[in-house]
Amino acid sequence: MTEMHSSFVASAQRVIAIETKAIQAMQARLDSAFEKACDILFNCKGKVVVSGMGKSGHVGHKIAATLASTGTPSFFMHPGEANHGDLGMLSENDVLLAISNSGETVELINLLPVLKRLNVPVIAMTNSKTSTLGRYADVVLDISVAEEACSLGLAPTSSTTVTLVLGDALAIALLDARGFTSDDFALSHPGGSLGRKLLLKVSDIMLTGPELPIVKTTATVSDALLEISRKGLGMTAIVDDHQVMQGIFTDGDLRRILDAKVDIHATCVAQIMTRGGKTIGEEELAVEALNLMEMYKISALMVVDDNHIPIGAFNMHMLLKAGVL
Known part of the structure; x- marks a missing residue:
């Protein structure tokens, strides 16, 4: 292995080690806030609307898709578009799962007054309980990390990984609580090979x-x-x-x-x-x-x-x- 290739592997190992520690730290601090978030989502009469900007938005898309495919009706709403009409997708029976690492994402903060009027519960995934989003939310799920895996400390890496894993944890906790079965899963995946394997007799x-x-x-x-x-x-x-x-x-x-x-x-x-x-x-x-x-x-x-x-x-x-x- 050349010296350059060796440095590639060393860099990858460092990233994986940092992100693994971040996940373990998040796991250790799971508490009653997670239980409360699950209760709100489980009892939601409408849909779980996931929203976030930038990298948080990309992660939010995946979380919404995972929720929807595991028995929790959900979709992603772009906060920028929501400020220009798409907020009409949200109803009083829904729950908003808002993702913002800083808790100060302007596009999300601008939605808060309307959410208050609609009496829509807000679950915030953020690194700051004292942020604007954190103070407004009904529940705050802590996605803070000790460090990003990016060597510059700039690109969202560890934080997005922790957010994604926490989203999976929510989805599967709800799946277990609902008694969601493989047959139920297949019904939401009829077109794929997984659906064919689970449905075809x-x-x-x-x-x-x-x-x-x-x-x-x-x-x-x-x-x-x-x-x-x-x-x-x-x-x-x-x-x-x-x-x-x-x-x-x-x-x-x-x-x-x-x-x-x-x-x-x-x-x-x-x-x-x-x-x-x-x-x-x-x-x-x-x-x-x-x-x-x-x-x-x-x-x-x-x-x-x-x-x-x-x-x-x-x-x-x-x-x-x-x-x-």
């Missing part, structure tokens, strides 16, 4: 009806191979006269019997099928099906009902197409 992707690969226990191996070829899933279910699944026959089974020189035209598939076979229910999550397939190193699954009658089938390619992989 086996019934949403499986083939049904005439597309199902099924043969009777009396069928020959040749009949089973034709069914596998027609349905294109690389396997077929073997059922009895009552349509109850008795086993499964796959491409892998075929390779094994060919090595054993089995007569595929004269041999009954029930003699060489894999008895039982791995199956899954239609209400199971598609991601659970994926886990099952990976665990047993299989590429397709039959879906059965409570009576073990095949009602669907799918393979790994279909999971990939559905975005589960």
